[in-house]
Amino acid sequence: TQLLEQSPQFLSIQEGENLTVYCNSSSVFSSLQWYRQEPGEGPVLLVTVVTGGEVKKLKRLTFQFGDARKDSSLHITAAQPGDTGLYLCDGALNFGKGTSLLVTP
Amino acid sequence: NAGVMQNPRHLVRRRGQEARLRCSPMKGHSHVYWYRQLPEEGLKFMVYLQKENIIDESGMPKERFSAEFPKEGPSILRIQQVVRGDSAAYFCASSEGLSYEQYFGPGTRLTVT
Numbered sequence: 001t002q003l004l005e006q007s008p009q010f011l012s013i014q015e016g017e018n019l020t021v022y023c024n025s026s027s028v029f030s031s032l033q034w035y036r037q038e039p040g041e042g043p044v045l046l047v048t049v050v051t052g053g054e055v056k057k058l059k060r061l062t063f064q065f066g067d068a069r070k071d072s073s074l075h076i077t078a079a080q081p082g083d084t085g086l087y088l089c090d091g092a093l094n095f096g097k098g099t100s101l102l103v104t105p
Numbered sequence: 106n107a108g109v110m111q112n113p114r115h116l117v118r119r120r121g122q123e124a125r126l127r128c129s130p131m132k133g134h135s136h137v138y139w140y141r142q143l144p145e146e147g148l149k150f151m152v153y154l155q156k157e158n159i160i161d162e163s164g165m166p167k168e169r170f171s172a173e174f175p176k177e178g179p180s181i182l183r184i185q186q187v188v189r190g191d192s193a194a195y196f197c198a199s200s201e202g203l204s205y206e207q208y209f210g211p212g213t214r215l216t217v218t
Contacts, residue, residue: 031205041211095149
């Protein structure tokens with residue numbers, strides 16, 4: 001099993017702040033997926049990163065895949081309450097435990 | 106387009122009963138995945154199926170759990186003789202082909218009393 005470690009586990013910030021969450025592993029992945037899950041719902045796919053060093057942007061969210069394809073980060077600019085949720089990274093059907101983000105007005 | 110559908114959304118069973126969870130993939134998707142989620146453990150892969158075939162069941166408990174994806178109809182996750190430790194949210198996901206990009210259903214929350 002290829003383990004994915006996500007940090008921080010919990011994050012509480014105010015609206016307008018920036019934040020970065022991390023997904024790390026000792027294994028190399030052909031791709032990593034990021035999902036967001038809201039309470040009582042299933043995860044929703046945000047992005048797939050494939051190439052080492054790749055950067056993808058989705059509005060205020062910036063995803064980066066590490067050069068060695070072992071880690072990834074998600075940066076959110078000017079967080080909004082609608083960004084609240086559990087952010088999960090997934091490599092080869094192995095999910096990290098997620099970062100639970102709370103953005104307060 | 107309808108997304109992945111799961112039913113029931115909530116299921117209560119007494120210890121020893123059987124639980125049947127259903128999953129209808131997105132239209133055009135022939136690959137189905139089942140996961141179990143517990144607050145302390147995160148989302149855990151159970152089984153990956155294509156139509157009429159189990160491709161990977163490495164995450165499935167050896168006893169009491171089974172899954173199928175028949176040629177016609179939804180995928181079924183079956184748990185026999187449920188115990189309290191089976192209480193969890195069970196999610197189904199589907200993909201168009203062999204892909205790690207999955208589309209999840211809303212989940213079935215199983216409570217064993």
